[in-house]
Amino acid sequence: MREEAGYTAVEACEPLNAQGPKLSKIENGRQGATPEEVGVLCDFYRASAEERDYLVSLAEQRPKRRRRRAGKRDAVPDWFRRFLALEWDATEIKSYQIDMVPGLLQTEDYARSMIRAWEPEADDRLIDKQVETRMRRQEVLRRTGRPSLRLDVVLGEAALRRVQGTKQVMRAQLKHLVKVARRPNITIRVMPFDVPDRISVASAFELFRLTEQNISTVYLEDLFGATYLKEPEEYTQYSSVYGRLRDAALTPEESVAFVDRMAKEYT
Known part of the structure; x- marks a missing residue:
């Protein structure tokens, strides 16, 4: 969505008040995003109301997981x-x-x-x-x-x-x-x-x-x-x-x- 909206990773960090590493981890699946953060990014990327509601609901459903050991391969890419x-x-x-x-x-x-x-x-x-x-x-x-x-x-x-x-x-x-x-x-x-x-x-x-x-x-x-x-x-x-x-x-x-x-x- 960021790429489709035409924003760089640096620009997308601004609404989150975050640094580049955090956004990179979120986008690469190494760090979860809160429903509030997902909503902020959706608004910044000018997502439709339906897309915003759907993605926020997914973030709300995300279960807490234990940190995985380094080098452990996930069965789901x-x-x-x-x-x-x-x-x-x-x-x-x-x-x-x-x-x-x-x-x-x-x-x-x-x-x-x-x-x-x-x-x-x-x-x-x-x-x-x-x-x-x-x-x-x-x-x-x-x-x-x-x-x-x-x-x-x-x-x-x-x-x-x-x-x-x-x-x-x-x-x-x-x-x-x-x-x-x-x-x-x-x-x-x-x-x-x-x-x-x-x-x-x-x-x-x-x-x-x-x-x-x-x-x-x-x-x-x-x-x-x-x-x-x-x-x-x-x-x-x-x-x-x-x-x-x-x-x-x-x-x-x-x-x-x-x-x-x-x-x-x-x-």
Whole structure:
């Protein structure tokens, strides 16, 4: 937000009556910010009322944590923390995936295999933490007392055919998709290979809508981190593309039958 507002780090220190090191620590996730400090910065950066209220509420929810030992690696990279916050507060997520099952619908064995394949030399304890984080994220699909999350997924056939782990892992994963697709807040549509003349989209993407905060964001991920697109025209364009992909895919009922048939092939 500071960069988008056109301020240097030195200029942003003035409203906080702080020195450069403090702002640097806040921006790099090494030091927390109080709700008052977040509000001051939002006002200085000319954030919208919705953005201000949302970010202040996040600061109010931030739990106190013990100081971490130097050199201890976090299981959740800094660039992904924003994603987790958006995911938890979202009232609607539309996800287009080409060759993998989205994290919110993964089984533990499938998730572990994916994480291990990406970091084959990683310590088992780190893998365990990352798997735990991914499984805990799925609680958002069962939350109560707040607006529920509606998850709509367009899943490429490649995600069903690319073996992740073993055939047994894939069979369990596809059976899990069949099961969760019956929940009222989850819709899965499969895009088969043989759909004629569909549009080609080179990379996966996710659309987040946070009704209470009046925020809409497009999430794109690559090898170096993530990109968040929040301009209305950007969200609208991606939403239009998602609609075309969804319309070209099988119906939810046809998709469940398709996934069930695929699961039986993994024997």
